[in-house]
Amino acid sequence: MDLQWSPKRSDHLVIWSQDITLYQIEECGGDEALRQGSIRLSDTKAAAYLAKITDFPYSKVVEIYPGDVEGLIACGLVNGKIALTSFLNPANNKEIAPKHPRQVLSVQWNKLQPNLLAAGFEKARSDHAVAVWDVTTIGSKQQPNGSSNANPMEDVHPLVELGINETASSLSWVLPKSILIGMNGKHIKLFDLRDSQPKLGNTTSTKAVNGISVDTLCHNRVVSYAENQAFVWDMRNFEKPFVVLNHSKPISKVAWCPTRSGLLACLEKDSTFLTLHDVHHAALSEEGDPAVLERRLYPAYSEDVCNPNCASPPLCSFAWHCSDENLITTCTPKGVLWNSVVFERMTLNWSSTSKFGWSNGKKTILYIDNTDKLYTFLDDISVKMRQRAIDGYGLKTTLRENGMVVQDSETTRNIWLWLDYCKALTEKEKYLVPSVGTLKYPGVRVVLRIDSAVGAPAGSLKSEVVNNTSFDLHNNKTYRRSYRSEERSFIQQLCGWNQGVLQDLQGSPTRRAAIALFHLKMRQAIKILNESNHSIVAMAIAGFNDDESSLWRELAQSNCNQLDDPYIRAIFAFLTESDSNYETILKEKEISLADRMGFACSFLPDGKLISFVNELTHDLIKTGNLPEEILDAVLLTGMTTQAIPLLQKYVDYTADIQTVALLVVRTMALEISNSSLLKLWTERYRELLDSWKLWEQRAEFDIVKNTNNPALVPQPEVSVSCNFCGKSISSTGMTNLARSAQLFNRFSASNAKLKLSCCPSCRKPLPRCSICLMHMGTILGTSKELQPLLPSSMTSSEAVACWYTWCQSCRHGGHTLHLQHWFETQAECPVSGCTCKCITLDRVVDFSSGGS
Template structure:
């Protein structure tokens, strides 16, 4: 690959080929790296290119364009510094037989060729834009079909759509069929796609002119501007033109050609601009000495019948790792794909990623656009949701199991798939049981917190705890003692923490046995040591080592058996320095307690130990002032973390709402916070704005999933806590003629009031077949064809031996399709749709049964 490649262009005739040129012309073919072992050059991580041919026969190349007809051989039109336009190929082709390849189009006066273009529709036409000459034209149009063929009797055609010309060898070859712009300079040219005989030209460094070649003497339109360089017509919209000058890019609209509709000022001089052929209203630009491609997304806004001033969104992309890009080219068919070439000769194949809008449905379905015609979808069966643990999938799965709605709170813990939630539901069950049995008298709450029981707020501190000195019962040294604090409030707090074994050793043994059944031997041993039962802790560790074959537990038991309370003992020093080597947080907390002097900070701040165990430890070994301060700090820490264990401290108070809000912010689990609020918090706090937002969000989520039964059960549970307020009626049956509520009249009839009180007997209650207000007949049932409200033969039993005060059974209720509005008695419609999916009304093709398929 010799020489410097300054320009690059995709071949419109073959989308897998492209050319580069500088001092020489090169033809490459793009291949997938999976299909080729050693490509000539690597374009991207997935594509490479092989060099097919080289053409070094032409010097002073200024511009090149490729013959646009798809499926044909590659034919190049080369504009040179002397104004000559040469047709050439990379080897033998069908153009050789037509006598086209190698032909020259020479102007009368030599000057630089600024632009050469094949007509994209009438591909036998080629136009060149030249510098100014005071005695010659600057725009020359040739018809390559008028040149002599190799066989002058041949009637072969280069383009089947072009007019046939009978030519002779004596015809002047280089004479153009049309000349425009005497004594002017054509700096840039561009064809219109939908008007193949119309073109726009940047003339004289001060004008944009539009020419209709059917009448070249008449200029269609013109505007005064210095932006005459790089003029390009939008291939997707012939009404849009772009051009540039210096560091300014102008976008023009033919409907208002007097001034540009958009002007964008760049930081450096503009080198090249191109419209993206596969994306509407996307203009790109390359600045000099720059490694970025700038994208200008033109936004059209219409309000009513008025077009609002256009806007432009700009962004930059870095294709590849090359610096100082000299040119680029959009792929003619592949969406948003382009080639770039740098001064160093490095070529990059790059695809521009669109700015996309994600749409995440509550179902959950994640949808986004991928190109112009494709949507990408990820839904809950997809492995992506399993890998990211999407909360909406968890919420829907729980909802189908009636999570949070079980009468017994501990059953909701079994449905929770999160240890934190499981612990909270278990604690709510425990606290409610303690309140109901009277163990927490005087709290005034169904779920009090430790802080409210201890009255540890700043305004009312509890200083009535007694300090006792308790000896270690399993240690031979009588001087080995520890200080503990006791009070009635502390005992209640221990109950809330699950430590209900302070006065009965059997309670402690039962509690530890449950922990052993769960294989949490280190936790059981630690709690035994916290309760000054070292020998019991050693036995638990030995049983754990035997059951789990974990020799580390037996080593810890051996270390624990050598406990000594002497401050300067070797055992104490060794354990204190070895704490950091223990991986189990409960074992760390155990030895931190045994080696503590007067501070228990290492135990209280051990995050791996459950909050309830740390709080229980604090209630035993901290003084009133230290306990109050610790609980305040712990509450703040747990609230900031959104740790639901904070409800152990706050209870179902306004502080507890803050814990739930932080948990919601962290996890997005609006289901759990809503259910916990309505199951545990008092009615006064349910009126808080934040709680109402949770409840509304969760109800809307259930509605979006069409989980009507779960939504109804949630609403029942929501209103069950406030029996004094009757829920307002939400569904009414109104007359189609007068609009009055039929149900309101029916209620008055059933109560024996109003002008129709005489119809209040149970025999007549189902026989009301007209509106009580206007006497118009009610709609007919689509099955039995009797007026709604009429006792049909299959419903007569409903009125027999029935108390007048009871509501009509559901089977005789009005029911109808929300699309076609046809319906009937609920029992009749249910029986119909057991065997049919279509509406029972004749000539109605509504698929009523499929409307609510979810």
């Protein structure tokens, strides 16, 4: 028993065994009784009997006509005859008889030219194995109205005969005029039938000559089988199969899915399941062998079709539906049919532009883009980076302007503003701090010469000790020791502790009060707290007593840790500190790094200051987890190579490679060629811009990078060479003529750039324009002379119009403007005797559309 779905009527199914029966698919309920002669196919579908052909019992092969004539089929019989019959008039048959009676092994219509029918036969002496007929020449027997005036046993000569004294085990049409045949159990041959004499196009030696089938969605992909192996071929490389599929039992049938590229179904003899191979996803594994996704399909019969307590019956055949996606129908020797749907793997697709979707085959289950509220909840950094790139982030003229683009991120904005401030401060103060050298963005470590980044010896800091009367109180006779130097002053300015900090204090009231107190201005601190909601704290501070045994100091030390505000804790810790280490304040992580650094520069001696900076840098690189901590640590390293570990940690934590790449090209471009990490960040961001199709932003990024470091400008990859000496005629090869060019310009009335019209090496003339016959490099008139020739929309493309261009086929060329005018009315090359159709080989620049 075998079956086939109609290629034209999606609701028609043909089944043949002893007879050939046509069924029509109709809806049915799961508990609904079927009409007599109907067959249940699934819980919702049934096959209703329509017609039957009994004239050709036990047909070897049956093929439904793919053309417009409904109900027409071709039957291959055991005696070698090909019968053309119709379900509309089964009594009106047409038979084609070969010269020698022998079994028909395969029959197939040409789907692109349905009038062609090919049949393969067993071997016969002095007869051909394959014959191709044009059914339109076989009388008029198969008219839709059933009329007949021809002999049913007409001797029709085939259009093509192939393989004399051979056996055609199987065949398949490839293209309208090409056919693939498995012959003699040894070869698969491809014949080209376009000429009157067929030509052997390709051949391969193999025992797999059975069941040849071409994937209708990829005509280069072919399958055949022998015994328990299925071979998948690529006809572009027919020497060996690119996939061999092994099975445990002999194979009885193979077929490609007509709605899904690369999906192959294989049926083993006496098997209860189908094996599905996804050849489309074949990929090379580590061993070099192709890997094919494989799964099994078991028909899920209903209880009224097959008893679930019994073993599933073996399958004898199957057929893919021609239009319903991934629908396959199986049958058993006892006539049990069942529809099964091959479910696709649900794939998750996420594009670089943040388009996100689930799909199942050709159906989209869910699709969202970055405008969906889900992305608002996710706070996806890639969406932010793309929008920032569109807004010109990182490419603004000043660093401050770039900070204004990222108003949604205070941390990112602050780093740009600090770098802008650092650059201005360095330009102003660099002569006072020799350790800064030529650096534009130094950090604390550079200023203190902790690392030998600028060549100065480590530990050369020497500060002046200053004893100050404590807190500007008249009745206080104790002193607070502080330290001064140009380096400390510069660092405090980097931290925002400039000379006018007390006149323009920023931040919360408690921070402003703490900064005033750290500058020993207790009255100002009390005033700030009293004017805010911290009058109780102001009153407590006003009772300050510097006596180490006083009750005020005892209570302040015991209750300091219970305070919530870190700056208030720092105030009381500063007032009650018994030694000069100030560890309580310096280790208070809730106080900003800049404020702690500014405090340390005032009150720590040289040795302890350097130790504090080292410990702080180490802790932030090793344990810093918050983005604000990492970027704040740039204050310690500056934008130097010491900042690379911090930037890498920031990328690991936030995935914001955009900010890091932009910071690098704006502040560390000279170091890119010396650091693999800096190269990696900049290249990945370039690739990211390309994936977003932000070509202009990527080009501007390259311009900024190459401007800040000319060494990064890529060398030209394409050059124009001389026809005579073969050397480049680009501007880089014109150094030999520089002196003569300068001499010429000295006597020339025009200051225009000299364009050479000869090779700078051999002095032979450059190619001529095919239209004006002037050499390449000759100036194409002045702007006023060009103006009448140019369309109004092309005035900005004068330079492009003067460029020299040429055909990649015939190598003839000329000025772009001249060729543009020529090909407006001509198709052939303007050079006499050249018949090249240059305009049809490539697209000419359309100046009328803006020269793009």
